[in-house]
Amino acid sequence: MTGRNFVSDNVAPVHPAVMAAIAAANSGPAASYGEDAISARLDEAFGGLFDAEVRVLPIATGTAANALSIAAMAGPGARFYCHEQAHIAVAEEGAPGFYVAGGECVGVAGELARIDPAALGASLAGAKGGILSLTQATERGTVYSPAQVAALAAIARAAGLRVQLDGARFANAVARLGCHPADIAGRAGVDALVFGTSKNGTLNAEAMVFFDPAFADELFPARKRSGHAYSKMRYLSAQLEAYLADGLWLDLAAHANAMARRLADGLAGHPEISLLAPVEANLVFLDMPGWVLEGLRAEGFEIHAARGGASVRLVTSYATTPDDVDRLVEAALPGRSVERRASR
Numbered sequence: 001m002t003g004r005n006f007v008s009d010n011v012a013p014v015h016p017a018v019m020a021a022i023a024a025a026n027s028g029p030a031a032s033y034g035e036d037a038i039s040a041r042l043d044e045a046f047g048g049l050f051d052a053e054v055r056v057l058p059i060a061t062g063t064a065a066n067a068l069s070i071a072a073m074a075g076p077g078a079r080f081y082c083h084e085q086a087h088i089a090v091a092e093e094g095a096p097g098f099y100v101a102g103g104e105c106v107g108v109a110g111e112l113a114r115i116d117p118a119a120l121g122a123s124l125a126g127a128k129g130g131i132l133s134l135t136q137a138t139e140r141g142t143v144y145s146p147a148q149v150a151a152l153a154a155i156a157r158a159a160g161l162r163v164q165l166d167g168a169r170f171a172n173a174v175a176r177l178g179c180h181p182a183d184i185a186g187r188a189g190v191d192a193l194v195f196g197t198s199k200n201g202t203l204n205a206e207a208m209v210f211f212d213p214a215f216a217d218e219l220f221p222a223r224k225r226s227g228h229a230y231s232k233m234r235y236l237s238a239q240l241e242a243y244l245a246d247g248l249w250l251d252l253a254a255h256a257n258a259m260a261r262r263l264a265d266g267l268a269g270h271p272e273i274s275l276l277a278p279v280e281a282n283l284v285f286l287d288m289p290g291w292v293l294e295g296l297r298a299e300g301f302e303i304h305a306a307r308g309g310a311s312v313r314l315v316t317s318y319a320t321t322p323d324d325v326d327r328l329v330e331a332a333l334p335g336r337s338v339e340r341r342a343s344r
């Protein structure tokens with residue numbers, strides 16, 4: 001359970017199956033820097049998932065995964081086209097530009113954090129190469145359908161761009177769409193995917209999945225130079241292996257999504273709370289009066305909010321229980337809130 005903490009899916013503990021896999025890997029010597037037996041199995045495991053030949057490089061943070069997967073495909077001075085609210089544009093301190101000399105992010109508009117195809121086309125007028133970076137699920141908790149990913153990728157490819165996908169919540173998107181994972185990745189024209197896992201049960205392992213192995217080879221010096229070649233790689237690889245085993249990744253994401261749905265449904269009847277975006281993954285965006293928010297906080301709920309409650313983000317995770325959700329819904333009920341307002 002995550003109790004009263006709805007700040008982020010990052011607050012959840014590590015899933016026991018992942019912890020067990022780390023413990024199981026913790027026996028005797030193993031070759032370092034990804035030369036171990038567990039790491040050697042990853043290409044095949046992810047290849048099976050994506051029904052393609054892929055190269056997989058484990059990495060410890062989503063930010064490094066985004067920046068390095070972009071750097072693998074971008075030349076000096078490249079532009080990275082992404083949604084104007086994209087994590088790489090607003091929350092990674094310019095990390096892709098740190099790895100690509102002279103590189104810069106170009107924000108593209110679109111409703112609900114999904115890039116608008118016409119806006120992308122306009123931004124790309126005259127462009128020669130670069131990177132299109134999509135986020136799935138988006139920063140607003142919406143998802144791109146397979147057709148939407150394919151359409152945006154086609155526009156980008158026609159202008160000579162490569163396509164990278166920030167899948168910090170890729171599992172939540174697949175769970176929502178009910179599609180084959182490849183339908184929003186390799187088959188839709190994505191060249192490099194950041195298959196995020198640490199928001200959904202692992203400790204510190206994201207997978208950079210390259211649908212063209214040559215890009216992974218490109219990355220070996222940059223990984224070393226940037227301090228992301230891990231001597232103890234077996235422990236990251238063990239997390240990824242356990243995460244994929246028996247569809248754990250998808251079950252966990254489906255649960256997180258269901259908890260977000262339950263939360264949104266529970267709050268739907270509240271006269272003073274309104275949804276700011278459709279709930280398609282595990283993020284719930286609300287407009288909530290400041291005094292309701294303060295009342296919830298006074299009861300120990302931890303909530304991320306901006307503008308005094310005008311934009312509240314509640315995040316569920318694999319570890320959120322129905323009871324966790326129901327307690328928050330109950331505490332926000334109009335009767336309870338009115339009591340609080342009266343006692344102010």
Ligand SMILES: Cc1ncc(COP(=O)(O)O)c(C=O)c1O
Nearest residue numbers: 060061062063064087135166168
């Ligand atoms: C959409 C998205 N991409 C990337 C990241 C970066 O992950 P990390 O904090 O592991 O660098 C986050 C983290 O919040 C995210 O929400």
